[in-house]
Amino acid sequence: MSGSQVTFRRALAADVPAIVDLLADDALGAAREKPGLPLDRRYADAFAAIDRDPNQLLAVVSDGNGIIGCLQISFIPGLSRLGLWRGQIESVRIAASHRGGGLGRRMFEWAIEQCRARGCGLVQLTSDKSRADALRFYDGLGFKASHEGLKLEL
Template sequence: MQDVTVALRQATAEDVPSIVNLLAADQLGATRDGVTTDDDLQSYLNAFGVIDADPTHLLLVATDGTQVLATMQLSFLPGLARRGALRAQIEAVRVRHDYRSRSLGASLFEWAIEEARRRNCALVQLTTDKSRGDAHRFYDRLGFVASHEGLKHQLLR
């Protein structure tokens, strides 16, 4: 990225409002994320505490030293399938609108894939909403294959 030095690091509680802003600035997140009350923020901080306390989950931010430019969560899932293979799950990837198409998202994924290799994961997986055509093309370019159909059952509204 020209003219900007970006660092990837583990998120802190102080980053949570910026992360929530990235989630809420998204077409889908606009309907389900955001902070309008202290209770809203506390819900996100509680979730952050759980993620941060568990070494199988990494909540990451990319910053320019002062601002959060992007975020992603990387989780490591043990399983019995595939001879007990460990999987890496990528979730909640968001890049600030003015930093899209500048290779920041690709750099996040490159780091995540290398971290999954370092931890001896058999595969890296993600889910994406069917309405995200641009994201699907991006994931295709990164070598992800739409090999499975994902299903969800909504519990909380």
């Protein structure tokens, strides 16, 4: 993947079906996403909310033939740590045909640079505990499991 030409850009509404396909392309996503056309209206509503929020960046990666990756960055202001801004990276997905070639590292380098450009002093993420490969990958990028994440489904 290191020599491949890929582009990173803000997602467009037309990209949402491809993003949903990526989100559904693993065991966890397959159980919670609804890919296919017509696309569930909730995806369009969520995209509209993300797109109009200046502290959200839904990004896609293209190789010229289509969308091969996606991620979302939430820029979070806070009072702790002297008003430190955080970049929260979520929904990272790479097309199965492009995994293992270095694209994930390139995506994170790009995402971290977006956080730096926005003045963030910390980048954080969550990952499902069952994603052992992803957790090893994040550790290799320098992320530390310094906190315990908790979720409450509503």
